[in-house]
Amino acid sequence: MMIMHTxxxxxxxxxxxxxxxLGGNMKKFWSFGLMVLCLxxxxxxxxxxxxxxxxxxxxxxxxxxxxxxxxxxxxxxxxxSSKAYQKELKKALSADQSAFPQLSTDVxxxxxxxxxxxxxxxxxxxxxxxxxxxxxxxxxxxxxDGYYDGLLFHRVISDFMIQSGDPNGDGTGGQSIWxxxxxxxxxxxxxxxxISPYLYNIRGALAMANAGADTNGSQFFINQNSDDQSSQLSxxxxxxxxxxxxxxxxxxxxxxxxxxxxQVIDGxxxxxxxxxxxxxxxxxxxxxxxxxxxxxxxxxxxx
Numbered sequence: 655m656m657i658m659h660t661x662x663x664x665x666x667x668x669x670x671x672x673x674x675x676l677g678g679n680m681k682k683f684w685s686f687g688l689m690v691l692c693l694x695x696x697x698x699x700x701x702x703x704x705x706x707x708x709x710x711x712x713x714x715x716x717x718x719x720x721x722x723x724x725x726x727x728x729x730x731x732x733x734x735s736s737k738a739y740q741k742e743l744k745k746a747l748s749a750d751q752s753a754f755p756q757l758s759t760d761v762x763x764x765x766x767x768x769x770x771x772x773x774x775x776x777x778x779x780x781x782x783x784x785x786x787x788x789x790x791x792x793x794x795x796x797x798x799d800g801y802y803d804g805l806l807f808h809r810v811i812s813d814f815m816i817q818s819g820d821p822n823g824d825g826t827g828g829q830s831i832w833x834x835x836x837x838x839x840x841x842x843x844x845x846x847x848x849i850s851p852y853l854y855n856i857r858g859a860l861a862m863a864n865a866g867a868d869t870n871g872s873q874f875f876i877n878q879n880s881d882d883q884s885s886q887l888s889x890x891x892x893x894x895x896x897x898x899x900x901x902x903x904x905x906x907x908x909x910x911x912x913x914x915x916x917q918v919i920d921g922x923x924x925x926x927x928x929x930x931x932x933x934x935x936x937x938x939x940x941x942x943x944x945x946x947x948x949x950x951x952x953x954x955x956x957x
Contacts, residue, residue: 805823
C-alpha cells in the first residue's frame with residue numbers, strides 16, 4: 655500500500671542524510687541503522703492497512719513477496735500521478751465549491767441516492783457515477799440484488815471509519831459484480847481504483863475498501879473521524895473548498911489510495927453511533943451491528 659511505502663522511503667532518506675553528515679566513522683553502523691529504521695517504519699505505517707483490512711490480511715501481505723507489494727504501490731502511484739490526473743487536479747485547484755459534489759446535500763441529475771437501513775438507524779447517501787462509475791455500478795447492483803442485506807459492520811474504529819460489505823463478516827471476503835463474469839473489468843483480483851481530484855475522504859465520504867491498488871470487491875467504509883484535518887493540507891495539492899471541508903474531519907491520509915464514490919447526506923449521527931459501540935481486539939463490535947437492507951431511492955442508468 656502506498657502509505658507504507660511512502661513512510662519507508664522518507665525515513666530512509668532522513669537516515670542517509672544524518673549518517674552522511676556524521677562522516678566515515680559511522681559507516682559501520684549503516685546496516686544496523688537501516689535495518690532498525692525499516693522495521694520501525696513498516697510497523698508504524700502499516701497501521702492504516704490493519705485498520706481497513708485487519709491483522710490476518712496484513713500478516714499475509716507481509717509474508718508475500720516484496721516485488722508484488724512494490725508493483726501494487728507503483729500501480730497506485732501511477733494512477734494518481736498520470737498526466738490526465740494532474741491535468742484534472744490543476745483545474746480542480748482553481749474550481750469553486752460547486753465543482754465538488756460531496757459539498758452539497760442536493761442529489762443532482764447525474765447522481766444516485768440510497769438509504770442504508772441499519773440495526774442502529776438509517777444512513778442516506780448520494781453516489782457519484784460521473785467520477786467513479788465502476789464503484790457506483792458495483793454498489794448499486796449489489797444493493798438491488800440484496801448482497802449487502804444482513805451483513806455486519808465487521809470493523810469499527812471510533813474517530814476513523816466504519817466498514818462493511820463482507821459476506822464473511824471478518825474482512826476477508828467479498829467480490830465485485832464482474833468477478834467470474836467479465837475479466838476485462840475484474841480478472842479475479844477486483845476492479846481498478848477510480849481516483850478523482852473532485853472526491854476526497856472527508857467526514858461522511860463513502861469509499862471502497864481494498865487490498866492494494868486495483869483490488870476492489872464489495873467491501874466499503876464510511877469516513878467518521880471528526881477531528882480538524884485542515885491544518886496539515888496545502889493549497890498546492892488540495893482545493894481550498896476541500897481544505898475547508900476537512901476542518902470538519904475525515905482522513906486525508908487515505909486520499910489517492912481508495913476510491914471515494916459517495917457521501918452521507920443524512921444520518922451522520924447514526925454513523926457516529928455505530929463508531930461508538932464497544933469492540934473487541936480486532937475492532938469488531940461486541941454486539942452485532944448490521945445492514946438490514948440498502949434501498950435505492952434514485953437509480954442511475956449506465957447505458
